[in-house]
Amino acid sequence: MSNSSIASQSHGSTSNDIPSGVVGFFDDPESLIDATHRVRESEFGKHFDCFTPYPVHGLETAQGLTRSRVPYVTGVFAFTGTTLAFLWEYSASKTWWPHVIGGKPFNSLPAFVPIIFELSILLGGVSTFFAMLYFNKLPNFSKRAFDHSLTTNRFAIMLENPPEDPNDDEGANRFDFAQAEQLLKTLGAKDVRKVYEEGWF
Amino acid sequence: MATIANTHELMKPVDEALVTGGRTFQELTDDVARPLETFPTLRWWVCFIAAICAFFIGACCLLSTFQNGVGMWGLNQPVGWGNDVTTFVFWVGIGHAGTLISAILFLFRQKWRTGINRSAEAMTIFAVMTAGLMIMSHTGRVWLAAFWLFPYPNQRGLWPNFRSPLEWDVFAVSTYFTISVTFWYMGLIPDIATIRDRAKNKIRKIALTVASLGWRGSNKQWHHYEAAYLIFAGLSTPLVLSVHSVVSFDFAVSQLPGWHTTIFPPYFVAGAIFSGFAMVLTLLVIAREAFGLKHYITMDHLEKMNKIIMTTGLLVGYSYASEFFIAWYSGSVFERFCFINRAFGPYWWSYWTMVSCNVFIPQLFWFKRFRRSIPAMFIVSLFVNIGMYFERFVIIVTSLHRDFLPSSWAIYIPTWVEWGIFFGFIGFFFIFFLLFIRFLPAIAISEVRGVMDQPQKGASNV
Numbered sequence: 001m002s003n004s005s006i007a008s009q010s011h012g013s014t015s016n017d018i019p020s021g022v023v024g025f026f027d028d029p030e031s032l033i034d035a036t037h038r039v040r041e042s043e044f045g046k047h048f049d050c051f052t053p054y055p056v057h058g059l060e061t062a063q064g065l066t067r068s069r070v071p072y073v074t075g076v077f078a079f080t081g082t083t084l085a086f087l088w089e090y091s092a093s094k095t096w097w098p099h100v101i102g103g104k105p106f107n108s109l110p111a112f113v114p115i116i117f118e119l120s121i122l123l124g125g126v127s128t129f130f131a132m133l134y135f136n137k138l139p140n141f142s143k144r145a146f147d148h149s150l151t152t153n154r155f156a157i158m159l160e161n162p163p164e165d166p167n168d169d170e171g172a173n174r175f176d177f178a179q180a181e182q183l184l185k186t187l188g189a190k191d192v193r194k195v196y197e198e199g200w201f
Numbered sequence: 202m203a204t205i206a207n208t209h210e211l212m213k214p215v216d217e218a219l220v221t222g223g224r225t226f227q228e229l230t231d232d233v234a235r236p237l238e239t240f241p242t243l244r245w246w247v248c249f250i251a252a253i254c255a256f257f258i259g260a261c262c263l264l265s266t267f268q269n270g271v272g273m274w275g276l277n278q279p280v281g282w283g284n285d286v287t288t289f290v291f292w293v294g295i296g297h298a299g300t301l302i303s304a305i306l307f308l309f310r311q312k313w314r315t316g317i318n319r320s321a322e323a324m325t326i327f328a329v330m331t332a333g334l335m336i337m338s339h340t341g342r343v344w345l346a347a348f349w350l351f352p353y354p355n356q357r358g359l360w361p362n363f364r365s366p367l368e369w370d371v372f373a374v375s376t377y378f379t380i381s382v383t384f385w386y387m388g389l390i391p392d393i394a395t396i397r398d399r400a401k402n403k404i405r406k407i408a409l410t411v412a413s414l415g416w417r418g419s420n421k422q423w424h425h426y427e428a429a430y431l432i433f434a435g436l437s438t439p440l441v442l443s444v445h446s447v448v449s450f451d452f453a454v455s456q457l458p459g460w461h462t463t464i465f466p467p468y469f470v471a472g473a474i475f476s477g478f479a480m481v482l483t484l485l486v487i488a489r490e491a492f493g494l495k496h497y498i499t500m501d502h503l504e505k506m507n508k509i510i511m512t513t514g515l516l517v518g519y520s521y522a523s524e525f526f527i528a529w530y531s532g533s534v535f536e537r538f539c540f541i542n543r544a545f546g547p548y549w550w551s552y553w554t555m556v557s558c559n560v561f562i563p564q565l566f567w568f569k570r571f572r573r574s575i576p577a578m579f580i581v582s583l584f585v586n587i588g589m590y591f592e593r594f595v596i597i598v599t600s601l602h603r604d605f606l607p608s609s610w611a612i613y614i615p616t617w618v619e620w621g622i623f624f625g626f627i628g629f630f631f632i633f634f635l636l637f638i639r640f641l642p643a644i645a646i647s648e649v650r651g652v653m654d655q656p657q658k659g660a661s662n663v
Contacts, residue, residue, distance in 0.1 A: 028656040050420040053226065053395070054650035060424050068428035074436075092352070092360035101362055111364035114447055118372040121440050125380040125433060129387055132429035133414070136422040138390075140415035148398035151391070151418055153226035153656070158419075200410050 020197040021160040022180040023146060024189025029056045032155040035187040036062040039157055042183055047160040051150045073131035078124030085119035086112060146195045157184065158195070219313055219652045222496040226650055229497070233644045234396055236492045241639055244491060252631035259625005262618045263338055271341040273618045280601045280613035285339035287593040288623055291476070292332035292630070293374065293448055294469075294589060297441055298477025299325025300381055303388070304437035307430075313505055315648040316497045319392075320488060320638070321481045322385045327633040328480070329378045331626050336374070338622070366450035373447035380440055384433045387426075390416050391647040445473040452596065458539040459600030462527065468520035472592060475513035475559070479585035482506050486579045488638060497644050504572045510585065511566040517592070518560035535605065543599045547612060551591050552599065558588025 026032045032050060036059060039048055050059055093099070094106035104111065133139070150156055161175040177194060184192045220229070241249075266273045276283050299322040306314040340346040350371045352361050361368045394416040397409035416422065446466035453465035482503065489498040528540040543552050562584045565571040572578070603610045637643070 028658050030658045051418050052420060052423065053418060054647040055423040055427050059420050063420055065421065065424050068425045070425055070428040071432060074432050089363040093363055097358050097360065101364060104364055108364050114369040115363060115372045117443060118376040121436050122376040122379060125383060125436050128429050128432045129383045132387065132425050135425040138414045138416065140417065143417065145398060145417050151395040151398045152230050200415055
């Protein structure tokens with residue numbers, strides 16, 4: 001797929017032609033984890049990501065990822081669900097239109113529990129999904145996949161070309177493509193190429 | 202999910218072969234994607250058309266009900282619930298296996314769940330849809346049901362009674378449906394991306410790109426994805442236990458002998474898992490043959506499911522016995538009468554069908570020979586499906602038909618309209634299930650990859 005997205009070897013002159021990074025492919029998760037450790041220690045260690053067809057355990061430590069913040073979102077929304085459900089049931093049964101049903105008190109807290117529970121789960125669950133999308137920048141229609149094997153059987157490390165630093169006039173810290181390619185090759189990547197950022201459609 | 206520092210420990214092949222036949226990642230993807238990328242077989246079309254015909258019959262019977270009212274059914278004064286609520290509870294129960302497999306077995310780190318969780322979750326969703334449609338229909342005037350069931354601000358300031366188990370049920374079932382669909386879709390995202398990257402046809406590719414939300418499988422994405430997956434499993438576990446507990450409250454909170462028992466929530470949950478696993482087994486035995494998935498849904502998977510069926514079958518059997526004991530021990534004449542009437546009254550045949558199908562027949566699974574025999578497990582699973590239908594019939598109808606006042610006793614016989622609706626809903630369920638196995642990956646590819654033999658250093662797998 002997407003031969004067009006495979007970089008040509010020449011450096012472009014306009015900003016659109018500058019590759020968004022260099023990618024190196026690996027055939028097994030073990031080599032990927034070893035290489036990830038080394039990339040993280042290198043000068044490219046700040047801007048890089050790995051691509052895998054399934055979650056490779058141990059890779060998040062190698063890559064130095066901190067704990068996901070998704071659980072905090074879930075917690076906040078689940079608690080919101082708890083509170084809102086109680087206020088809703090309490091208001092409807094006691095304030096808005098009090099009715100005596102089966103001789104029960106207007107505020108029948110034990111009987112309100114099932115709906116409080118369900119709404120906590122509902123808000124917690126739905127917010128978890130949207131938090132996952134938010135943190136993962138999904139839906140993503142601006143960056144297409146650069147190789148079809150990455151959702152089947154191969155693994156990759158991408159050294160990303162970071163956005164230009166306005167204070168760096170002389171380009172001393174500019175992304176060195178040759179060095180990036182060299183690093184990935186030394187780490188045992190099977191196939192090393194430049195990639196350009198391209199949308200899906 | 203857990204961060205494990207020692208990567209070499211993780212690279213060890215898993216103890217038991219969850220995927221047989223020495224399949225590689227590429228072969229796995231090919232095998233799962235094949236049914237989605239080829240024109241459906243004749244067998245698929247025959248099943249699909251049969252399901253549509255069944256649904257059509259059901260739709261006609263529903264139309265007749267909606268035009269003429271629930272008088273088209275055999276319900277009468279003491280028996281206000283019959284086949285309608287039986288069908289609802291039957292399908293909601295079936296809808297429990299998927300979440301059990303995807304959430305509870307995930308928390309227990311049961312790796313064998315990966316081969317079957319996707320199709321079981323799909324089955325869950327379609328079963329809950331069927332149940333939802335049935336419970337809406339049983340109100341008779343379905344176009345008004347939404348106003349009765351769902352609380353909404355209105356000019357009269359009316360709210361439903363939040364103390365009612367029937368209202369809890371509305372929240373439980375709709376929450377369960379929403380969370381199951383979200384969990385299922387989240388699991389599908391990486392697999393749709395796999396199918397997308399294989400797609401040749403342009404329109405197909407665009408559709409799959411949109412459905413996969415542009416997933417690229419970067420590790421930063423997997424990181425949040427896995428955190429969310431664990432939370433979903435954690436939320437779904439109490440949810441799945443709550444849903445059938447709440448369904449059981451519909452009965453247990455009433456004052457009726459035969460319903461008013463504290464054993465109902467665990468008894469219903471065990472029955473739900475039992476019937477759900479039986480339905481998953483019925484479907485998987487067929488699907489693995491028809492779609493060549495025997496390497497991923499192996500005999501070991503099926504055997505483990507059979508063990509769960511037997512265990513939950515024993516739990517259900519224990520509940521039947523316990524109900525009888527408590528009816529005697531309570532000293533209440535109404536309770537005692539209700540249970541003696543269940544076993545030896547006019548509906549004795551439904552009670553003994555239930556006990557035979559749910560308690561006696563699954564005992565075959567004590568023997569390894571039967572646990573690992575496809576015909577045996579298929580037949581047992583069908584019996585369990587039938588038995589679990591009768592369980593709900595027994596609970597609902599035999600408790601209602603002879604109430605406190607002998608002068609109002611009556612016999613309930615379902616009419617052909619009710620049976621038409623019952624079969625129509627089976628068709629409804631299968632329409633969705635058949636579309637699912639035709640259009641979406643029936644195996645959680647990305648999860649199975651994690652439990653397969655990992656490609657080793659130095660060996661090329663491309």
